[in-house]
Every structure is written in C-alpha cells, then in structure tokens.
Amino acid sequence: MMYSGLKHLHLSCITLSLALFCLRFYWRKQNSSMLQIKWVKILPHGIDTVLLVSAISMAWIASINPFEQHWLAAKILALFAYIVAGTFAIKRARTARGQNFSFILALLCFVYIIAVAISKQVLPFFHSM
Known part of the structure; x- marks a missing residue:
C-alpha cells in the first residue's frame, strides 16, 4: 500500500514538474515577468524535491540498488x-x-x-x- 501511494505521488509530481518546466520555458521565450514571481521560482523546486524523495523511497522499499x-x-x-x-x-x-x-x-x-x-x-x- 505504501509503495502504491508513493508511486501515485511520484507520477503526479512528474506531470507537474514537466508542465511547469514547459510553462517556464514559454514564459522565458516571451520575456514574461511571470518568471520573477516568487511562487514560480520556489514551486518547481518543491515539486522536484518531493519527486526525488518519492523515487528514493520507492527504491528503498523495493530494495533496488x-x-x-x-x-x-x-x-x-x-x-x-x-x-x-x-x-x-x-x-x-x-x-x-x-x-x-x-x-x-x-x-x-x-x-x-x-x-x-x-x-x-x-x-x-x-x-x-
């Protein structure tokens, strides 16, 4: 059960991470001031941290080296x-x-x-x- 929940969290973070990456790239190409907003700078790092922690946790639970x-x-x-x-x-x-x-x-x-x-x-x- 724990592994399944981590996998769903991991997959959700993958989707969010890619979507924000593409959005931030679009804003970069548009020279948008959105890139300077605090949440735009912080949120991707938070999502990527959860993504990495969930990946490490799944590998640990599954004993994958x-x-x-x-x-x-x-x-x-x-x-x-x-x-x-x-x-x-x-x-x-x-x-x-x-x-x-x-x-x-x-x-x-x-x-x-x-x-x-x-x-x-x-x-x-x-x-x-």
Missing part, C-alpha cells in the same frame, strides 16, 4: 542531464538557439527517463539503422 540495477543508474544519469539542459533552457542560455536546443535536449532526456522507467532496461539514445 542503482549500482546493481543499471536501468536505475541510467535514469539517474539522464536526470542529471535533464537538470543541466533545463537550467540552460530557462536561465543560462543567452541566445534563442541555445534556449531552444537546451529545451529540446531536456525533453529528450525526459522521454528517455520515462522509457527506461517503463522498460526497466538501459536504452541506447540512438538505434543503429
């Missing part, structure tokens, strides 16, 4: 890439091209994380043709 389960290690590495790309998309990139590239890269990392979570397999970024 990222050093033994390579798919979980791949998700963690992709999460770091998502965070870096996301910070460039919203804050650090100085050109529109850099913002757009970083946003697309962050979304690709997000999709990769979801795909690995569903398949429980380490997936290559590109398949050979």
Whole structure:
C-alpha cells in the first residue's frame, strides 16, 4: 500500500514538474515577468524535491540498488542531464538557439527517463539503422 501511494505521488509530481518546466520555458521565450514571481521560482523546486524523495523511497522499499540495477543508474544519469539542459533552457542560455536546443535536449532526456522507467532496461539514445 505504501509503495502504491508513493508511486501515485511520484507520477503526479512528474506531470507537474514537466508542465511547469514547459510553462517556464514559454514564459522565458516571451520575456514574461511571470518568471520573477516568487511562487514560480520556489514551486518547481518543491515539486522536484518531493519527486526525488518519492523515487528514493520507492527504491528503498523495493530494495533496488542503482549500482546493481543499471536501468536505475541510467535514469539517474539522464536526470542529471535533464537538470543541466533545463537550467540552460530557462536561465543560462543567452541566445534563442541555445534556449531552444537546451529545451529540446531536456525533453529528450525526459522521454528517455520515462522509457527506461517503463522498460526497466538501459536504452541506447540512438538505434543503429
């Protein structure tokens, strides 16, 4: 029961996190003053903290070790890439091209994380043709 509740919380936080990321990127592209509002700066960090704590808790309950389960290690590495790309998309990139590239890269990392979570397999970024 505890695991199921954590999983629902985790999935809800994933949805909220992605929605806020996309909204904040839209506001960045529009040069909106919304990005300066206090809740816009704080809420994503709170959601992402709950997201991470729920993930760690589920791994703990299920006795899943990222050093033994390579798919979980791949998700963690992709999460770091998502965070870096996301910070460039919203804050650090100085050109529109850099913002757009970083946003697309962050979304690709997000999709990769979801795909690995569903398949429980380490997936290559590109398949050979």
